[in-house]
Amino acid sequence: MTELPPDPAEPARLAQTFAEVEDALLSRWPETKLEPSLDRIQAFTELLGDPQRSFRSVHVTGTNGKTSTSRMIETLLRALDLRTGRFTSPHLEKMSERISIDGEPLDDEGFVRAFNDVAPYTHLVDAEQEHPLSFFETIVGMAYASFAEAPVDVAVVEVGMGGAWDATNVIDADVAVVLPIAVDHEKYLGDDPATIAVEKAGIIKPGSVAVLAEQTPEVAAVLMARVAEVGASVAREGVEFGVAARTPAVGGQMLSLQGVHARYDDVFLPLYGAHQAQNAAVALAAVESFGSGALDDDLVRAAFAEVTSPGRLEIIRRSPTIVLDAAHNPHGAEALAAALEDSFAFSPLVGVMGVMSDKDHEGLLNVLEPHLTYLVCTQNSSSRSMSAATLARTATEIFGEDRVSVVPDLAEAIDRAATLAEAGEAIEVSIGAGAVLVTGSVVTVGEARAMLKGRR
Numbered sequence: 001m002t003e004l005p006p007d008p009a010e011p012a013r014l015a016q017t018f019a020e021v022e023d024a025l026l027s028r029w030p031e032t033k034l035e036p037s038l039d040r041i042q043a044f045t046e047l048l049g050d051p052q053r054s055f056r057s058v059h060v061t062g063t064n065g066k067t068s069t070s071r072m073i074e075t076l077l078r079a080l081d082l083r084t085g086r087f088t089s090p091h092l093e094k095m096s097e098r099i100s101i102d103g104e105p106l107d108d109e110g111f112v113r114a115f116n117d118v119a120p121y122t123h124l125v126d127a128e129q130e131h132p133l134s135f136f137e138t139i140v141g142m143a144y145a146s147f148a149e150a151p152v153d154v155a156v157v158e159v160g161m162g163g164a165w166d167a168t169n170v171i172d173a174d175v176a177v178v179l180p181i182a183v184d185h186e187k188y189l190g191d192d193p194a195t196i197a198v199e200k201a202g203i204i205k206p207g208s209v210a211v212l213a214e215q216t217p218e219v220a221a222v223l224m225a226r227v228a229e230v231g232a233s234v235a236r237e238g239v240e241f242g243v244a245a246r247t248p249a250v251g252g253q254m255l256s257l258q259g260v261h262a263r264y265d266d267v268f269l270p271l272y273g274a275h276q277a278q279n280a281a282v283a284l285a286a287v288e289s290f291g292s293g294a295l296d297d298d299l300v301r302a303a304f305a306e307v308t309s310p311g312r313l314e315i316i317r318r319s320p321t322i323v324l325d326a327a328h329n330p331h332g333a334e335a336l337a338a339a340l341e342d343s344f345a346f347s348p349l350v351g352v353m354g355v356m357s358d359k360d361h362e363g364l365l366n367v368l369e370p371h372l373t374y375l376v377c378t379q380n381s382s383s384r385s386m387s388a389a390t391l392a393r394t395a396t397e398i399f400g401e402d403r404v405s406v407v408p409d410l411a412e413a414i415d416r417a418a419t420l421a422e423a424g425e426a427i428e429v430s431i432g433a434g435a436v437l438v439t440g441s442v443v444t445v446g447e448a449r450a451m452l453k454g455r456r
Helices: 018-026 039-047 066-079 108-128 135-149 193-203 217-230 274-291 297-306 330-343 361-371 388-399 410-422 442-455
Strands: 056-061 084-087 099-101 154-158 175-178 209-212 233-236 242-249 252-258 263-269 314-317 321-324 349-353 374-377 404-406 435-439
Touching: 018 108, 018 135, 039 108, 039 135, 056 066, 056 193, 056 274, 066 084, 066 154, 066 274, 066 297, 084 135, 099 135, 108 135, 135 154, 175 193, 175 274, 193 217, 209 217, 209 274, 217 233, 233 274, 242 274, 252 274, 263 274, 263 297, 274 330, 314 442, 321 410, 321 442, 330 361, 330 435, 349 361, 349 410, 349 442, 361 388, 374 388, 374 410, 388 404, 410 435, 410 442, 435 442
Parallel strands: 056 154, 056 175, 084 154, 175 209, 209 233, 321 435, 349 374, 349 435, 374 404
Antiparallel strands: 084 099, 242 252, 252 263, 314 321
16 A cells, blocks of 8 residues: 655644654654655655755765775874765764764754755645655665755765665765675665676666776676777776785784775774774775775774774673674675684683664574574564564574573563673683673674663
8 A cells, every 4th residue: 555645734843852853753654664766855856956966976886895894984084174074874873973064073063954954845746746745865864965955075984775776875985885785675676686686787877987896706706798889988806905914903803905006004993803904904995986086094094093883892891801793694794704714812702782673693603693692682663673572583593592691672582681791600611801892783792782882
């Protein structure tokens, strides 16, 4: 049944507070409900005066690593004295994190203003289209209008899902970044990487530079076919650029990066894991391609040293150590597992996991089982969250009954895990290096982060 849009005779209600904006946006189609078309967002941005045409852009897609890479690209661009906008999703703790200008999320007042600037046009689109504007389409419009008003020199835009028909794709980006492609969002994108790659390749436009992370042969073939079809230029990880060397270090890792135009040595990246080194190489290649030349060595080192990526192997607390990682599919879990092996020596490592019901929780559990001494199954506050009991049923089959417990309340689950990590001898491991890993969903990690920051 088609949902009736709001009555166009009623003027859009302007918001007074952040909570009112949140309520208005959440009353629209959720991010999980999609109708693959650019019709609504094109109608919306046209009414707004096509703000996305007033700035240059770098567009970022792929299965995992989009937010971290977007943050790195933006940090490098800002180091070049460019005014930046950044659009990322989903948010960890607060909706306004999605729209950043000059590296800072919009404050509450700015977010309200951004909503009110576009609100009068939302009802016009709702009235004319078969389906109303979604939450995601509306916030993309807010972001593009905010970037035009700032005005920014360049926007770094993370795709929400897919590429070709993602609402962000009304931009024609100078640089299209495609991070590694694996399976996620099967319902909408397909169930094999090559099929998904067709959708993600849609952000590569005529005259752009495609910066491609290392891919499987079948995915690479799809992406290169798109490059040839539209006459784009290409920079490929492992051919034109890549990680020349990396060494885990205290607080992160030391890198040597081979860019498209130069090599950069002694680069400290304060993030953990080989996947973040790969993201750094891609980000560097994207910025070199955007500016068409080598960057200053000292600028590159200074920029990467400042990079943060909340909720991505983030140590949020000590004693015991609590690590947050937003891995929510097997591909993300593999990167997390490799980083745990590479950079940490936690024993015991107690997992706290809360997943969304539409995710491959069995795949996640299988990847992480060898790295976790014990698992506390929990859930987050989202209506899409899988119940802790359902997760535990699968976890018990993989971990065994004696390594799994069910604590539906997230705060209690973290406390239980912290107690187990501190009392290592209770699970036959020596005391001293116990830690807690909270993972399984961006929402779970965001809620945990908000709780734990409040306790520090």
